[in-house]
Amino acid sequence: MSTRIKKSPEYLKDYHCNLNVSSTSSSVKYPLNSVLSYSNLSPSYKSFVMSISSHVEPTTYFEAVKHDCWRKAIQCEISALESNQTWETALLPLNKLAIGCKWVFKIKYKADGTIERYKARGIPFTDIQAYRRLIGRLMYLTNTRPNITFSVQQLSQFLAKPTIVHYNAAIRILRYIKEAPSLGLFFSSTTTVHLKAFCDSDWGTCSDSRQSVTGFSVYLGNSLIS
Structure with missing residues (x-):
């Protein structure tokens, strides 16, 4: 057993974090209880x-x-x-698939x-509305999880006629989020109210549409917000 004194990482000194991870399962790389406390709940x-x-x-x-x-x-x-x-229960007609x-x-x-x-x-599996609702919620989540933005943007191009392949890809994003629930944006407690934005684009690099791919980032002070 190590006798070294444990303390919070230096780069987190400006952020509100609860680093009590004693009950964390080792299978989760970014556990939720590393940034969330229930002590103030009724x-x-x-x-x-x-x-x-x-x-x-x-x-x-x-x-x-x-x-x-x-x-x-x-x-x-x-x-x-x-x-x-x-x-109602019925026999499957010949040459038809359920x-x-x-x-x-x-x-x-x-x-x-x-x-x-x-x-x-x-x-x-042909429920298009369920797929659209799922993608809509994932698009909202990209406000604080920019690491899934590109994947969600790709899946949003198939809202009119999604297939089971697109549905399974969306479910895979959900599994990724579940495995890393606290991996998101950090907001500094002492940031300045100064808005900065950066953008970049690559011409004709999208393998699906052969269109240009554009990316952007917006900062409030030193905190990435979009």
Whole structure:
């Protein structure tokens, strides 16, 4: 065991950071609790936040069916679709292919943090609206995560007719964000109110459209804000 005194990195002296990482999992390179503290939350809201963090929503059908609560949620969704006559069971016609379906699983919580119910919903892979909503949220996130800007911009070019390849690429961005939740922009606590902007472009370098690629950065003082 090292006896060396631990202290915050010198380059973080001008930033508001909580570096309490004693309970951090070693599998996460940039853990959220390295920059986030729950000490100022009210007891009721802290209980709600901790309850959400302690439950995991499955990402695939095969993960969900291992648990009785999610199997019941799937059966309730199917029963609701049948009772509302949204669909009916039928034989697949010859020379036809069935459309794939992705199950989405969500936990609905009460105000005190306890679980109200488990929700399951089947979404076809051809759901263009779901893809557009996902890309829209990722575009909003680029305000503080400029490292995903180029990838999100590329995927936003296929909003009219996305494919499963584009959807999987968007999900991969989400996995990257989840693995590095605290990797974002730092805002200095003593910055000057001075706005600076820089831009650059490369002519005809986009491999998809053969158009020019333009980049820009905006600083408030010494803090990158866009």
